[in-house]
Amino acid sequence: MIKNQKNYSRLFGFSKEEMLTNLPRHSQCNPNLLLKVQNTSESILKNNGSQFARKINRMLHEIFRELERNRQFTRTNLNNHGVLYGKITLSHQSEDQLLKYFHNRFPNCFICLFNTIKNETITMNEKAKIQKFQVSLNKFVQNISRNRPITPYFEDISMNNEEIFQEFYSSQFIASRENRKYFKKMIPKYAMEMPGMKGGVEYKFRNNQLDKYINKKN
Amino acid sequence: MxxxxxxxxxxxxxxxxxxxxxxxxxxxxxxxxxxxxxxxSESAPNLFGNSVNWIGxxxxxxxxxxxxxxxxxxxxxxxxxxxxxxxxxxxxxxxxxxxxxxxxxxxxxxxxxxxxxxxxxxxxxxxxxxxxxxxxxxxxxxxxxxxxxxxxxxxxxxxxxxxxxxxxxxxxxxxxxxxxxxxxxxxxxxxxxxxxxxxxxxxxxxxxxxxxxxxxxxxxxxxxxxxxxxxxxxxxxxxxxxxxxxxxxxxxxxxxxxxxxxxxxxxxxxxxxxxxxxxxxxxxxxxxxxxxxxxxxxxxxxxxxxxxxxxxxxxxxxxxxxxxxxxxxxxxQATPLEREHRLYQTDWLLRLYHFPIKEIKEILTVDENLPKGDPKLHLARNYFGENGKIDPNKATYKDLLRVPGIGLTSARRIIQLRRDNLIVKSRAQLHSIGVILKRADPFLRINGHVQKTLDVFKPI
Missing domain, CATH: 3.20.20 (TIM Barrel)
Structure with a gap:
């Protein structure tokens, strides 16, 4: 019976198991909600006909969408001490997933991400240990870098690279393939302020849904 | 400089x-x-091992x-x-x-x-x-x-x-x-x-x-x-x-x-x-x-x-x-981007749906180019005929794939549900599986019901 359930769980959206493991990540999740999910049958949860199921699925999508957007739009810097740092915008508790994503890419770096919503710095060291600090990013990066030696490898690839990306980005546009509809869907309002997105981007096309991931003022 | x-x-x-x-x-x-x-994928071996020194x-x-x-x-x-x-x-x-x-x-x-x-x-x-x-x-x-x-x-x-x-x-x-x-x-x-x-x-x-x-x-x-x-x-x-x-x-x-x-x-x-x-x-x-x-x-x-x-x-x-x-x-003259799009669609049919190239040849125009519109729709019209409709509960996997609006995943889901003795009874169920009804409707008979055509509304 269990085997059958597992096979068939991915037919429509999230399985109950996935719901129970990922729902606690949501900022509006509470123990009562989890209990309710636990006591509701999987078929009801999967069927978007009920209001409760719609709510649960919406919450799960919000978590994963936010995570994906942060993977896409987080612009990181690497200093010559091997510290990779950047600003993120996570309202739900999926920092560990984002840190894992960067750790997978840069396993020999110390990763610091400043969450502009929660005003806290989350870190992951080379051994994949996660820590949280209530310090601003610049201070934290300075403190961490002091204890780490300068590595020639990182010195070689670390610099202010915004200009390079700006040049690369503007060279890739093909005028004959302009797709305004798609562009409107994908380009956020603050794209103009992003490194590499200045110029060539028409200001009138905006996507307000993406704004909060891009506008990292703090 | x-x-x-x-x-x-x-x-x-x-x-x-x-x-x-x-x-x-x-x-x-x-x-x-x-x-x-x-x-x-994560299950495949990494070409360069799993050392900490690797980046990317x-x-x-x-x-x-x-x-x-x-x-x-x-x-x-x-x-x-x-x-x-x-x-x-x-x-x-x-x-x-x-x-x-x-x-x-x-x-x-x-x-x-x-x-x-x-x-x-x-x-x-x-x-x-x-x-x-x-x-x-x-x-x-x-x-x-x-x-x-x-x-x-x-x-x-x-x-x-x-x-x-x-x-x-x-x-x-x-x-x-x-x-x-x-x-x-x-x-x-x-x-x-x-x-x-x-x-x-x-x-x-x-x-x-x-x-x-x-x-x-x-x-x-x-x-x-x-x-x-x-x-x-x-x-x-x-x-x-x-x-x-x-x-x-x-x-x-x-x-x-x-x-x-x-x-x-x-x-x-x-x-x-x-x-x-x-x-x-x-x-x-x-x-x-x-x-x-x-x-x-x-x-x-x-x-x-x-x-x-x-x-x-x-x-x-x-x-x-x-x-x-x-x-x-x-x-x-520049080539219209639509041609590129149609070719990608047909390539998809060849590569993933395994439609034989002989069948694709049948829908081509006189000058051997693809006709306007979705090639899968043209192929479906050729295959099912004008009034041909299939029952998703009885059709084979191959036949399901021929219906526009039913892709590889939804066809697989229908077959899997059938194995678990779950039968599709309504259009809403098909929609929840992932079928695009707008395209699939003309070729489906669900629980005995078919999509109405203009002929139905003609005065007797």
Missing amino acids: IIYCKKLKIYLIVVSTLEKIRILGENGKYDICASTSSSR STISAGVCHSYAPDGRCISLFKVLFTNKCIYDCKYCFTNVCKKRVSFTPEEYARTFMKLYSMNVLEGLFISSGICGDADETTKQMLETVKLLRFKYNFRGYIHFKCLPGTSYYLLKEAVQLADRISVNLEAPTKEILAEIAEQKNYNTDIIKRQRWLKEIRNKHNTKARKIMDEQKDNQFPKQSKSEKNSQKIKIEEDEWTDEWGITRRSTGYKKIRWDGAPILNSGQTTQMVLGAGSETDFDILKRLDWAYREIDLRRGYFSAFTPIKGTPLERK
């Missing part, structure tokens, strides 16, 4: 890296590659880090290595570029790594003009890849563009370093290539190289499999998703095994496309220019069909011709 060299007593023009990126980026933007492609990942693909104003996502570093080229292909952008510049391998590798550390790129697509000799340029490109792999410890995604006329030993080296290799066909036949690129030899420069790539990949992978099978500790990749799915749904087909031990369908296509091979995991691809020569859609589809059978092509790319000022074809 102009610098005076005291030793040589001459003025040297130094082009900055930024300037090179601008020029070579503009030259390279017309090359097409799957910008969100990934090479291996090929696993999490599908992240587009930015979007160009034309709506295309930018996730690969697509900048030519050099735009100095001995060929003068009539459609090519490099023909009219006044400034000829080249990167040095170190400069190219470092620039890429800088951008990768910014999280604005997912991988590298390295292509080039042919400066002097194909082998010379390939050596430079390979040096760049080696620098990335062994100096910068980059283990992420690299798509290597093989230049026409490259030697076997260089290809062998490239296969071991890159995740994907492509050789551009440019045209479907020898005659059409001669129209647009006179200097390239279709059979020796291109087709032969594609065959070599297949041979090198298969040879290496059969050896690697043997070794890995012998070593019990080293487990070979777990079953891939496609493998599992193909086992779940056994399609009644005459499958056979070729000399390399690869299972093939009756059409000759590989049964499992993503085979989890230790090297060149993403296989080889190709690209064709549409509309620069006098080719028809059928010529292109025939060539693709051949490539899927003979050289295990992973997929083909099409680039609609755009006239560029200063080139010999500047007065030729």
Whole structure:
């Protein structure tokens, strides 16, 4: 019976198991909600006909969408001490997933991400240990870098690279393939302020849904 | 920037890296590659091991880090290595570029790594003009890849563009370093290539190289499999998703095994496309220019069909011709992007839905081009006839795939539900499975009900 359930769980959206493991990540999740999910049958949860199921699925999508957007739009810097740092915008508790994503890419770096919503710095060291600090990013990066030696490898690839990306980005546009509809869907309002997105981007096309991931003022 | 060299007593023009990126980026933007492609899954072995020193990942693909104003996502570093080229292909952008510049391998590798550390790129697509000799340029490109792999410890995604006329030993080296290799066909036949690129030899420069790539990949992978099978500790990749799915749904087909031990369908296509091979995991691809020569859609589809059978092509790319000022074809009309779209749709039907090319030929117009509208819809009308409708609860997997609006996943879901004794009783259920009812309705009979047509409303 269990085997059958597992096979068939991915037919429509999230399985109950996935719901129970990922729902606690949501900022509006509470123990009562989890209990309710636990006591509701999987078929009801999967069927978007009920209001409760719609709510649960919406919450799960919000978590994963936010995570994906942060993977896409987080612009990181690497200093010559091997510290990779950047600003993120996570309202739900999926920092560990984002840190894992960067750790997978840069396993020999110390990763610091400043969450502009929660005003806290989350870190992951080379051994994949996660820590949280209530310090601003610049201070934290300075403190961490002091204890780490300068590595020639990182010195070689670390610099202010915004200009390079700006040049690369503007060279890739093909005028004959302009797709305004798609562009409107994908380009956020603050794209103009992003490194590499200045110029060539028409200001009138905006996507307000993406704004909060891009506008990292703090 | 102009610098005076005291030793040589001459003025040297130094082009900055930024300037090179601008020029070579503009030259390279017309090359097409799957910008969100990934090479291996978590279950497959990592080509360079799991040491902490390696940087980058090929696993999490599908992240587009930015979007160009034309709506295309930018996730690969697509900048030519050099735009100095001995060929003068009539459609090519490099023909009219006044400034000829080249990167040095170190400069190219470092620039890429800088951008990768910014999280604005997912991988590298390295292509080039042919400066002097194909082998010379390939050596430079390979040096760049080696620098990335062994100096910068980059283990992420690299798509290597093989230049026409490259030697076997260089290809062998490239296969071991890159995740994907492509050789551009440019045209479907020898005659059409001669129209647009006179200097390239279709059979020796291109087709032969594609065959070599297949041979090198298969040879290496059969050896690697043997070794890995012998070593019990080293487990070979777990079953891939496609493998599992193909086992779940056994399609009644005459499958056979070729000399390399690869299972093939009756059409000759590989049964499992993503085979989890230790090297060149993403296989080889190709690209064709549409509309620069006098080719028809059928010529292109025939060539693709051949490539899927003979050289295990992973997929083909099409680039609609755009006239560029200063080139010999500047007065030729641009190819509509719709043609590109229709060809991609048909390619999908060939490659994933396994529609025989004979059937596709039947829907072509008199001049052997694809008709307007979705090719799957035309094929469905041909197959089911005007009033033919199928019951999703009784239809076979193959028949379900023929219905527009039912894709591979939804067909699989319907079959799986049927196995669990769950029957589709309403349109809403089909919708929740993922079927696009707007397209599928005219071909379905659900619980005895069919979509009403205008004839029903005619006065008696």
